[in-house]
Amino acid sequence: MTADSAPPPKDGGRRPQLETARLILRPVQEGDAERIQELASAREVAATTLRIPHPYPADGGIEFVKMCLSLDPARGECPFAIVPRGSEGLIGLCGLEPEFTHRQSEMGYWIGVPYWGQGYATEAAAALLRFAFLDLDLHRVHAAYFSNNPASGRVMEKLGMRFEGIYREHILKYGEFLDLHVYAILRREWQERTRGNLE
Numbered sequence: 318m319t320a321d322s323a324p325p326p327k328d329g330g331r332r333p334q335l336e337t338a339r340l341i342l343r344p345v346q347e348g349d350a351e352r353i354q355e356l357a358s359a360r361e362v363a364a365t366t367l368r369i370p371h372p373y374p375a376d377g378g379i380e381f382v383k384m385c386l387s388l389d390p391a392r393g394e395c396p397f398a399i400v401p402r403g404s405e406g407l408i409g410l411c412g413l414e415p416e417f418t419h420r421q422s423e424m425g426y427w428i429g430v431p432y433w434g435q436g437y438a439t440e441a442a443a444a445l446l447r448f449a450f451l452d453l454d455l456h457r458v459h460a461a462y463f464s465n466n467p468a469s470g471r472v473m474e475k476l477g478m479r480f481e482g483i484y485r486e487h488i489l490k491y492g493e494f495l496d497l498h499v500y501a502i503l504r505r506e507w508q509e510r511t512r513g514n515l516e
């Protein structure tokens with residue numbers, strides 16, 4: 318059995334917490350459902366994401382939290398709640414989907430509409446990259462955005478991710494075919510940018 322196919326331990330043991338100048342990123346936990354329900358229900362958030370339905374189901378927040386609690390935070394599988402320092406409530410979520418066989422992961426993020434345009438997505442995703450390369454020892458992190466979402470493309474550029482190509486009309490969203498723009502960053506590129514200590 319490979320590490321990837323091994324079932325995650327029930328108690329992940331270590332619950333990683335990532336910190337930035339303004340934010341705490343902690344694994345999603347019980348108590349987050351209501352806030353996720355509130356922020357993920359916005360059409361603007363669903364419009365540029367693959368997996369958030371709109372209208373958001375009435376039990377969407379509860380079901381999402383249940384799913385998160387079945388994952389192993391120490392393996393980077395559990396989404397992180399993005400919480401501003403000094404506050405209790407999350408303002409968005411971000412996370413990885415590691416494939417340890419290839420030491421790579423997809424990265425995703427969303428921020429509640431009232432908190433857009435304040436650099437939070439970039440700050441949270443930068444911490445996630447650090448976690449991916451330093452804690453999970455990954456080699457590559459990729460992400461993708463729909464053609465109707467240049468703000469997310471800008472986030473990827475600000476993180477030093479490189480444009481790799483476009484999957485043409487790959488996504489059908491609200492009756493419209495959208496291009497998918499693919500970006501990625503390799504460990505050595507991240508290291509050069511951050512001069513991160515990989516020891």
Ligand SMILES: CC(C)(COP(=O)(O)OP(=O)(O)OC[C@H]1O[C@@H](n2cnc3c(N)ncnc32)[C@H](O)[C@@H]1OP(=O)(O)O)[C@@H](O)C(=O)NCCC(=O)NCCS
Pocket residue numbers: 361362363365366426427428429432433434435436437438439440461462463466467468469471472
């Ligand atoms: C995309 C999203 C994550 C951005 O979050 P955010 O916290 O506002 O992002 P930041 O403030 O860190 O950075 C946004 C950047 O995009 C820029 N931007 C905003 N609107 C833009 C537009 N229409 N065209 C180009 N750039 C735009 C901002 O100016 C900023 O860049 P700057 O710092 O150089 O000025 C947020 O809008 C969101 O959650 N959207 C819905 C879900 C989603 O799309 N998730 C990502 C899926 S790939």
